[in-house]
Amino acid sequence: MMLNIDLNGRVILVLGGSRGIGAGITEMLCRAGATVTFTHRGQPQHQQRIDELPAAINGLPGSAMPVQADACDSAETQHVVQDIIGRHGRIDGLVCNVGQTLRRPVEEVTDESWRRFVDVNLSTSFYAIRAVLQHMAAAHYGRIVLIGSSAFYDGGGGAIDYAAAKSGLHGMMLYLVRNYARKGILTNIVHPCVIDTDLLREGYDSPRKIESLIGQIPVGRLGKPEDIAGVVAFLVSSYGDFICGQSILVDGGRTFF
Numbered sequence: 715m716m717l718n719i720d721l722n723g724r725v726i727l728v729l730g731g732s733r734g735i736g737a738g739i740t741e742m743l744c745r746a747g748a749t750v751t752f753t754h755r756g757q758p759q760h761q762q763r764i765d766e767l768p769a770a771i772n773g774l775p776g777s778a779m780p781v782q783a784d785a786c787d788s789a790e791t792q793h794v795v796q797d798i799i800g801r802h803g804r805i806d807g808l809v810c811n812v813g814q815t816l817r818r819p820v821e822e823v824t825d826e827s828w829r830r831f832v833d834v835n836l837s838t839s840f841y842a843i844r845a846v847l848q849h850m851a852a853a854h855y856g857r858i859v860l861i862g863s864s865a866f867y868d869g870g871g872g873a874i875d876y877a878a879a880k881s882g883l884h885g886m887m888l889y890l891v892r893n894y895a896r897k898g899i900l901t902n903i904v905h906p907c908v909i910d911t912d913l914l915r916e917g918y919d920s921p922r923k924i925e926s927l928i929g930q931i932p933v934g935r936l937g938k939p940e941d942i943a944g945v946v947a948f949l950v951s952s953y954g955d956f957i958c959g960q961s962i963l964v965d966g967g968r969t970f971f
């Protein structure tokens with residue numbers, strides 16, 4: 715029998731799926747047969763990608779439904795989860811992918827922008843976890859994957875709020891494993907680094923900068939959203955049934971070598 719990742723019948727929410735890594739995760743989960751709902755903020759500049767998605771996933775075994783909801787608004791996230799429960803009667807997986815950084819020195823981080831970036835990079839996961847936990851606990855089944863950053867290991871990402879918030883995800887994961895693994899809910903973190911997305915290109919905006927970045931990566935190339943998506947699909951599948959509390963760095967070796 716051929717080895718494959720089978721997510722047929724699995725209902726999964728991806729926070730932040732209109733582009734980049736989140737879009738890659740959404741597509742990969744559909745390839746494995748999952749029923750995916752992904753959120754986005756309705757940014758006009760990303761609308762075309764959302765419109766093109768049905769064609770991209772057409773013919774795949776799974777499905778993907780976009781929902782406009784700001785992950786920083788806990789009531790909106792709660793509503794998205796309720797809607798999924800209403801439509802499918804269950805929620806098996808949650809992928810918290812929303813994140814954003816603004817490179818600047820500590821002196822330029824105002825109280826307001828500190829709160830905003832901690833909200834985007836940490837609280838969004840909390841709001842979604844709080845909304846799904848009771849449903850997963852009732853079913854005695856849940857798979858949660860948090861999307862962190864190599865900033866957890868090296869303080870990178872260009873901003874103190876980003877490094878702090880992404881590191882906070884680690885404590886959240888440990889708490890969840892300690893208190894919810896026995897209830898069938900398994901949590902892990904995938905830490906991306908140097909994945910070729912719009913977010914990365916905003917910081918590395920010239921061929922010279924990209925070339926110099928690739929020079930720092932032992933594997934010799936930038937990562938692709940699929941490099942992250944494959945790990946996520948694995949973790950939410952039955953192959954991840956005995957894995958929890960793990961931080962998995964997907965970086966082509968850049969962070970440590």
Ligand SMILES: NC(=O)c1ccc[n+]([C@@H]2O[C@H](COP(=O)([O-])OP(=O)(O)OC[C@H]3O[C@@H](n4cnc5c(N)ncnc54)[C@H](OP(=O)(O)O)[C@@H]3O)[C@@H](O)[C@H]2O)c1
Pocket residue numbers: 729730731732733734735736737753754755756757760783784785786811812813814815834861862863864905906907908909910911912913914
């Ligand atoms: N790329 C990398 O090398 C790298 C490295 C380390 C960590 N990461 C982490 O990986 C994750 C994805 O990164 P990426 O490079 O794919 O970023 P991206 O290209 O900026 O994509 C972010 C996604 O999140 C959505 N989003 C942002 N804020 C949102 C909100 N408040 N509510 C709902 N959706 C929201 C965006 O959609 P809309 O804008 O349409 O709302 C978009 O779909 C982030 O957590 C990032 O910190 C990436």
